[in-house]
Amino acid sequence: MNVADFGDRYRERIWETHIAEDFERDVVAGFAAARKAIPSKYLYDALGSALFEAIVLLPEYELPRRESALLERYVGEIVERAQGRLRLLELGSGSSQKTRTLIEAAIERYGAVEYTALDISLDAVRNAAVQLLDHYPNVTVRALVGDYFQVLGEVAPQPATLALFLGSNLGNYPGERGVEFLRAVRGALAPADMLLLGVDLRKDRALMERAYNDAIGVTAAFSKNVLARVNRDLGAKIDIGNFKHSSVFDERTGSVESYLVAIRAASYSLGGARKAVQFAVGERIHIESSHKFTHDELQRLADACGFVERGFFTDEESAFALVLLERGENATKKS
Template sequence: MISRTHSVGECGLGQGTVQTKTRHQEPRDQEQRQKGQPDQEPTKSDRLRIHNLVTRDPRTGLAEDVRKGLAASPKRFLPKYFYDELGSQLFEAICLLPEYYLTRAEEEILRNYSDEIAAAVEGKKTLVEMGSGSATKTRLIIEALLREQTELLFMPVDISASALESSSRILLQSYPRLRIEAYAADYFAGMAELEKSERGRTLALFLGSNISNFPSADAVRFLKAMRSVLHKGDALLLGADLKKDPATLEAAYNDALGVTSAFNLNVLARINRELGGNFDLRSFKHHAFYNEDKGRIEIYIQSLLDQRVRIDKLDIEVDFAEGELIHTEHSHKYDEAGIDQLANATGFVRTKTWVDSQGRFSSNLLMAE
């Protein structure tokens, strides 16, 4: 079943610093229950725990992945390296562009159907989110859940500990009946911890069409891991951008102001800043197009001339031919059949789909079987 909505919204990102706690600490109210003590109104510190599971220096990871990517054929950079401080600010700007409909369309759905989404899972619920970031759109689901239950445990997972810290403290200021148990981790490390956690009925979120950035096999792997976290009767709300006319899709990734171009080329600037590269950004350009046969936007950086680049911290020199493409990202687009295929292959069944008023984006309720 498909429902349509009739309003729009906005998006944003959060910044902050982190204070971490060990993964072995138990919530204070759980300790009180174990001791037979009555629950007390928690303070903000009682209501927030952040488990930092990120053990590798991000700069080490960048160096290793850049070395591997430049040795590959075709050359490639991983899209996770878009999001340094400048990249995150550029993405925030992308969200406001008239061509980039995805965030506004998804927020439109959540604004109009959050109560229906919350009610689709029975009983008192815990809210889980993968890749929560600033949790801007998540507020709509939090508010819907707090309208139907007296308190809520929110368990976000995000690779950025600082984003978790910042967004969590803002959420706690807004919602006194909210508790947060957060995990600074990649998706799979975070899911491994969630699988061990004690939770009641769970509604999980994977918003923003993040599933679109996975190749098909990796999308199946991710959803199977997500299914292992959930119990029968739990649900995953999966955001997915829909297939549509190529002109609309290509405009979303080739905006007139060139913000998406700057976002893509910032990967080269980041290598220059952090690894001592000497990429001349004027000698490369952003290249994005819709591959209709494969149902995906393909994003590359293209070399404009024959050139050689040195990266001091890797002690390598790399040749680029005129016209050579460096792959940075794919964004797969879905239809109902494609979403059903993903769900059925990973232990879910799609029970409801909501789309925005223009039929551009979908929020899909996948029930754990």
């Protein structure tokens, strides 16, 4: 079974991307920087995505289970507050598994739902669409395939929308990048449309770091896989065994910062005529920021981006939250 079997219940639009060229440019520039870095979006090739699916099952990584429990507990209130909203717009939809709770509640409340999935992976969107369309006769699916900023900048607002950005993915956009992202989302929404965020909250340092340093090393494999991608896609000759995974909470940034750390000094070819990259003992490659929010911080961010908080739902330990925002009428404030 494929999406073509569902006729006009499925539509898709694909934006042109230049992933190979962007990857080469960003890796070369990141290795040439004073503080070496690889953008976190490159962690999610086919193997990286599969490893992340394993990470969400780890006992140390509680975020998905806390988010699912909150959705189950508050889904009725969330759907009720988003009165008359029959379109769900999910950013970074992936497999769409966690969205089913909202889809089912919306069908029960409104009878039918249009589910719009925005993701960089065409295969992921199509596979998820087949499952949703087969399981829910009252659902139509629209797929938007491309980079977030690329797609959001071109999608016209469609009233009666509840947008979703779950999994604490907002934490991968710290500081001004988060402001830029939420303003792009606001631009794709009509006044009074809603945005539901799933966010990891600031808590005990040991608990935050434990989530990114699991005992059996799945997160380490996920991190190191980006070097395997560099070797494969660029023809580089990096010794992956010379790097160890490290994730630490940085009080200054408010984020868990993840790195690959060189064990020994080394020089590696990046393939072709590219300049070799040098590593000193202990030198780090930054691969991901996972910001941990406070409620006050989220309120300031929402205000700066033209949203008004309409609901803040958290668990008993105040470890994770769902935040329901409404797109305001007024222009965004300059930060």
